[in-house]
Amino acid sequence: MAFALIEKIAAVPYPVDRVLNTPNTGRRVLLVDDEPSILDLFRHLLTDAGYAVECASNGREAEQCLERRSFDVIVSDISMPEMGGVELLRAVRSRDLDVPVVLVTGLPEVASAIEAVEHGAMRYLVKPVRREDHLEVVDYGYRLHALTKVKREALVHFGKNSANPADKAGLDAAFNRAMDATWMAFQPIVRLSRREVYAYEALVRSTEPALPDPKSLFRAAEALGRVVPLGRKIRGLIADVLPDLDAAVPVFVNLHPVELNDDALFEDDASISAHAGRIVLEISEQKPLSEVVGLQKRVARLREMGFGIAVDDLGAGYAGLGSFVHLSPDVAKLDHAMVRNIDADPTKQKLAASMLRLCADIGVSIIAEGVETRAELETLEQLGMDFVQGNFFAHPGKAFPLVDKAAFELAGNRFLPL
Numbered sequence: 001m002a003f004a005l006i007e008k009i010a011a012v013p014y015p016v017d018r019v020l021n022t023p024n025t026g027r028r029v030l031l032v033d034d035e036p037s038i039l040d041l042f043r044h045l046l047t048d049a050g051y052a053v054e055c056a057s058n059g060r061e062a063e064q065c066l067e068r069r070s071f072d073v074i075v076s077d078i079s080m081p082e083m084g085g086v087e088l089l090r091a092v093r094s095r096d097l098d099v100p101v102v103l104v105t106g107l108p109e110v111a112s113a114i115e116a117v118e119h120g121a122m123r124y125l126v127k128p129v130r131r132e133d134h135l136e137v138v139d140y141g142y143r144l145h146a147l148t149k150v151k152r153e154a155l156v157h158f159g160k161n162s163a164n165p166a167d168k169a170g171l172d173a174a175f176n177r178a179m180d181a182t183w184m185a186f187q188p189i190v191r192l193s194r195r196e197v198y199a200y201e202a203l204v205r206s207t208e209p210a211l212p213d214p215k216s217l218f219r220a221a222e223a224l225g226r227v228v229p230l231g232r233k234i235r236g237l238i239a240d241v242l243p244d245l246d247a248a249v250p251v252f253v254n255l256h257p258v259e260l261n262d263d264a265l266f267e268d269d270a271s272i273s274a275h276a277g278r279i280v281l282e283i284s285e286q287k288p289l290s291e292v293v294g295l296q297k298r299v300a301r302l303r304e305m306g307f308g309i310a311v312d313d314l315g316a317g318y319a320g321l322g323s324f325v326h327l328s329p330d331v332a333k334l335d336h337a338m339v340r341n342i343d344a345d346p347t348k349q350k351l352a353a354s355m356l357r358l359c360a361d362i363g364v365s366i367i368a369e370g371v372e373t374r375a376e377l378e379t380l381e382q383l384g385m386d387f388v389q390g391n392f393f394a395h396p397g398k399a400f401p402l403v404d405k406a407a408f409e410l411a412g413n414r415f416l417p418l
Helices: 002-010 036-048 059-068 085-095 110-118 131-157 168-180 214-224 227-244 257-261 273-278 295-305 322-327 346-361 374-383
Strands: 027-032 051-056 073-077 101-105 123-126 182-191 196-206 251-255 279-284 308-314 331-334 365-368 387-389
Touching: 027 036, 027 059, 027 131, 036 051, 036 131, 051 059, 059 073, 059 085, 073 085, 073 131, 085 101, 085 168, 101 131, 123 131, 168 182, 168 214, 168 227, 182 227, 196 214, 196 227, 214 227, 227 251, 227 257, 227 273, 251 257, 257 279, 257 295, 273 279, 273 295, 295 308, 295 322, 308 322, 331 346, 346 365, 346 374
Parallel strands: 027 051, 027 073, 073 101, 101 123, 196 251, 251 279, 279 308, 308 331, 331 365, 365 387
Antiparallel strands: 182 196, 182 387
16 A cells, blocks of 8 residues: 555656757756765766756755755755755755755655655655656756746736745745744724724734735645744734833734634733733634634633633624634624625625624624725714724734824715825
């Protein structure tokens, strides 16, 4: 069974007959193996085929080669002293998301085969490797790398994200960079009846282009099992700037349900525990709570510490009652999708009005998120919505953006544009 799986992974066909027969001059290949005879054999083979070949006897030496120049294809043994092939693959992905990496082993195992593919190896070869197979896979790897470069150029041309890591090692490297480049933006929440800023929502941002928005950042964290350290980083950044804000102003903090399993969140000396009385933890309705161990006890503990609880994404999350039953929220956030063009959608108006009334009946306040236009704002106010948030008042910005006073002025019953 094990060898059947490895055979399936290793025997992926390559459409060599469809590839242009272009010269290989100047195309760089890095060979990594702790057996000098193997290095010498394939160095001669690739050199004769027109490749510029550099050799390293282990992963550490290969890293030094990568510091000096880039390569079009990397072929590495898996089992080597100091640094093996899979570890080298991770190091490669921290520098280059696209270069094809071929891993070679003399001892085929299912675990290593799966790990190689999971971390983005282009192919997993079992020794002894025939000369023609080695050359074929390098040729294909070079052409695949060239195609990837063109694809990224096209993404840039059409204004799309050009650095989306496709494999685990690349995702891990991008996530590490994103963690280092994380900062917090804040957006005001407005109370219409008083024409004042009631609170702020903290929104995570990163300057890492591979994970440019909160959704992609958290998707990466989920895929890598690193939601908890990301949450800790976010809460720490928020705690750093809270002293700059009036102590009477609440701050809403998004909390992934997985973070409710983090015991550090409940410690009295945690980063935001000292500010618990002014923090409202927003828990998304789009994420299931079933994996939280002892959910109600944990929520009760947060309330004892002074935290408020909010349900986020109302109207776009799960249809059931689970989040309200288990969390007993103080606040519900009406999702952007419900607010968008609500002025022109009678169904949305009816749904929003019903949610507002029913939440009021159980003592839950509603905040409408994503208000972009004066028409949306006027409709929400006519429905009885008191708390609103969105770019109409202020875009998210560094602590703490103010609301343009013009947004609070009235002409009859109408808000003036910013």
